[in-house]
Amino acid sequence: MSKVRVRFAPSPTGPLHLGGVRTALYDYLFAKNHGGDFVLRIEDTDTARFVEGAEEYIMEALEWCGIIPDESPKHGGKFAPYRQSERRDIYDRHLVELLKTDYAYIAFDTPEELDEIRNEFEKNGEVFAYNYITRNRLKNSLTLSKEEVEQLKKDNVPYVVRFKMPIDRVLNLEDIIRGNSAVNTNTLDDKVLIKNDGMPTYHFANVVDDHEMEISHVIRGEEWLPSLGLHYLLYEAMGWEKPEFAHLSLILKPEGKGKLSKRDGDKFGFPVFPLDFKDQETGAISKGYRESGYFPEAFLNMVALLGWSPANDRELLTLKEMIQEFDLYKVHKAGARFSKDKAEWFNQEYLKLKSPEEVLIILKELGGDKFQNYSDEKLLKIISLMKERATFVQDIYTQGLFFFRSPTDYEEKAVKKAWNESAAEIISELCAHLDKVEKFEAEDLKNSIHHFAESKSLGMGKVMMPLRLALVGELKGPDVPDILEILGKEVSLARLQNAVNNIS
Template sequence: MTKNVRVRFAPSPTGPLHIGGVRTALFNYLFAKKHNGTFVLRIEDTDQNRYVDGAEKYIIDALNWCGIPYDEGINKNEKFGPYRQSERKHLYKSYAEQLIANGKAYYAFDTAEALDAHRKDHEEKGKTFIYNWHNRLKLNNSLSLSAEEVNAKLDAGEDYVIRFKSPQDETLHLKDIIRGDIKIDTNILDDKVLFKSDGMPTYHLANIVDDHLMEITHVIRGEEWLPSLALHYQLYEAFGWQAPEFAHLPLILKPTGKGKLSKRDGDKLGFPVFPLKWTDPKTNDVSRGYKEDGYFAESVVNFLAFLGWNPGTEQEIFSLEELVQSFDLARVNKAGARFDPDKIKWFNHHYMQEQHNDELAESFKSQQPEIAHIDINYISLVIGLVKERATFVSDFWELSHYFFIAPTEYDSKASKKAFKEGTKEILSQVITILEANEDFTVDTLQNEIKGWITSNSIGFGQVMMPLRLALVGALQGPDVFDIIYMIGKNETIKRIQSVISQL
């Protein structure tokens, strides 16, 4: 690539950042880093009616948590600032007027009521109302009015919009990195609004002007913007600017594979659709986040990378650095990507095994008040024994509680299976062996107890099942001898005696 690659992620601060938005940011980040380029964050807040307090900070916090921070943007390397569109609104009017001057746009004074009446009239006749070459000369705009009438309306402060003048009888040949060549018949395009008399541009004008002024080379965005591609190409042409390359990412679909993933799907099926927890400032409603639900950022990023992209190999586990090296827009699919809540758990389980036991121990201790007084080194050793079965830090208590507190009840089904005639005497003999043991190590304990079982021709299950029940309260957990070693001789004997007293 001859130009320095510059991409941008341009969300609107209208609420929490959806996981689909995170995927868009991730693909922009990966593309930028792959080509030693710049990842820009721009906040598109021209629609002040939908602005939500805290949303901008949430977006930045989410990107940072995912490990994909922006290189340039608000308060960071502000080469082309400001990076909030609301702070750039003084720029847009002159560009809209430039389009009017070269015949590419026009003033329209139609009221909402008048346009609604036209739509209803068309519907009654079985037609669809489109504001374009079909009828623009019959409507209230600077193409149908005299220059004097237009100036009078403007001087009187009459409300207006500036519309793009879509060409008639042309075929647009557009290119998309993911979708290839696209042909559009301009006769079906409407004359989109670019600017309003309140001084604010629409998304279309602000987006194009900002991308040009910020020297964006590639626009990587969601499929929902594909219908805008024709207008955006025409705007670049109308201004005489070189258009960036476009790539429209596939939709993220519901777990069923039908329809776009929504917050409602997450609420219904019990998984988050936001990276971080979000509290609505107006309603105080709380939405779950992947971070607070116990997912590692690496899991979320690795999972999202595969929503629409594949490396062309069997490899599924990628570090961020590996994703950067492997990422290629040419390997992004056109078809929608199904969101699989179980798959992201699979990723999280993998990254759980990669985490250092000491770090997991700190997280576990902070979440579990019952172990607040326990030495962190002991907790770390426990985690080393159980984390293979864990997907989240929140799983640790269920998997390891017996390392910290003695069982107070025993699984009834397992008890019927394990506690037989003679169990009391067998467990009493185990106590005798433990009391006599001076080298209290896993290997010594295992050799002595298994040697005793073998020499006395006792079935292993007759000893090991009731012993495990005494220690754990259920037939689960790591090796019995690891448990005995961890909880110590006195605690082990105490737990066995408790079972004996109930037999």
């Protein structure tokens, strides 16, 4: 195999979708597994759909994920420029060569004329296609004389360049993921290669750029499978060696049929973009994984397994381990169903793997001045207790809010379950008992509470449930002695007394 070179070539027409991240990741893993290069190329020839800021968003999203290109508009490289809008002279040069062959022609049909023909076909119950049957009846360089064509060009009549699809040829198509297939050229239409503004369409620019940039493998979504025959023939027309192709399956919505969309994210409450994206027209913000509290390594791990299984069905892999194990031949043909629960599970597992010190840094960044009155020692104790229960770092604060604020009210169901006529008396006596504990630490507090319950001939539930309710405001949280230690004697006893005074 010659040097592996792959490219991720998004259009700056909006935010990067989860499926786009997966394509970029598989490109990156494949390249690095083979000691090759990963190229980021911006395909911005669709000026009508161009979105301001989308290119910057794409590059920032890939950097957050840790998918760093070897070559890109930002990083440069020997095949620059890496924006298609800056490669016009390259396309023009190759177009001249293509028009010398029998694989392309100029078409002067206006959109209105084509719509009129399309309507006629529909009236007869037929579907119009600009192809080997119809092209000889339309306004193009195949039906017009050379003089007529030159005059129309001289008069600045707009035209497009179309690919001339061969008649009745069977193309044998090869795909690393999907195996071999065949297509008859009679089923394919004559696609536009150059638009009437002189800019190339995806098909022409894509093939020219992949050739010019020495791309060895094209890894892209299955929506490009119908174009594979055309791309094969474009390589043939230009006399170039084609790359190997691999078409990835869809990422499916959590329920039902179809591709995962932003609408699914809105419906089920999860992001479909790596970073927040603001719509410049409406001002609406689409939530991203970064801003939702996901670790980039957890997000990337989750994305990697949407269509690929490493050896021994391992689920937690570092980027380095993914690179070592990745194999395009093991990428699944079937669509991969997205699961919000699984995405959260990955983040939870990565949170467990982080040290309390690592989490403290993130928590303080998220909390701003919330924690300015708390020592790192106390915060580290809280993190150690809450980390295993949390899905996101911010959960440590929201789920452990009782460490930072005394309860002002008490959950109704918890009160009915834990607080009866004798509870106030038990907590009052326990308050006096705990006031005598000199070493206010979890182990001593645990023993002291046990001794108190035994001395009063009470089951532990009779003591611990109202005690937890008094401290937390509801029946949740880590072990009560741990809560008492972190709150300290003064705060703990004040909460117990407050419960006695306020729970009826």
